[in-house]
Amino acid sequence: MKLIPLALIALTLPGFALAQDEMDTNHARHFIHQDTPQLNEGGQSAFAAIQEITAALMANPATNWSTVDVEALRRHLIDMDNVTLRADVATEEIDRGARFVVTSTDLGTVASIRAMVPAHVATMNGVEGWAMQAEEVEGGAIMTVTGSDTARIRGLGFIGLMTVGMHHQAHHMALASGQNPHDH
Known part of the structure; x- marks a missing residue:
């Protein structure tokens, strides 16, 4: 019985990882479109x-x-x-x-x-x-x-x-x- 819950968790991890990636991408898009100060420095x-x-x-x-x-x-x-x-x-x-x-x-x-x-x-x-x-x-x-x-x-x-x-x-x-x- 203890194997079934672990198996379910293992099967759901890839879906969780995909959802996390989607959240990170949406967060990055949100950050880029936020009102931010004018950035001028090219980095080098x-x-x-x-x-x-x-x-x-x-x-x-x-x-x-x-x-x-x-x-x-x-x-x-x-x-x-x-x-x-x-x-x-x-x-x-x-x-x-x-x-x-x-x-x-x-x-x-x-x-x-x-x-x-x-x-x-x-x-x-x-x-x-x-x-x-x-x-x-x-x-x-x-x-x-x-x-x-x-x-x-x-x-x-x-x-x-x-x-x-x-x-x-x-x-x-x-x-x-x-x-x-x-x-x-």
Whole structure:
């Protein structure tokens, strides 16, 4: 007799599991449709930047899809990540500024340094009254920045100086649109 109730329970478990799955699915649908705050973060910064540019391209009826190259933006964001997180930076205080020796032993990071540092200097030279120079060295590049506000240059340091100017968003759109903003 004791076997019959256990057998009945065993036979009803698959049905219970299916009902539970259906409840979970309905709960997920309900949650998605609830009034929730506007969510903006794509979950990872490079992904979010690509998502933002892709949405802008898709919203623009004048987008020339034959020139769009979102992969170029992805490669640039890899360079940004390498320079930001993987490059070694040695800072030397010089008269009216600083000299930043940016290097790596990783060949991919070296390539990223050599792509980004000269391009940034070409874009930002003269901005904020700063004189900027770049040169390639073994394992990377040197960025030299001088100006009247020495404390600010030194306080920002290499990575702070790389972030100055709201040109990055336009730069990203140009890359994804198939333009090469590094050609001058």
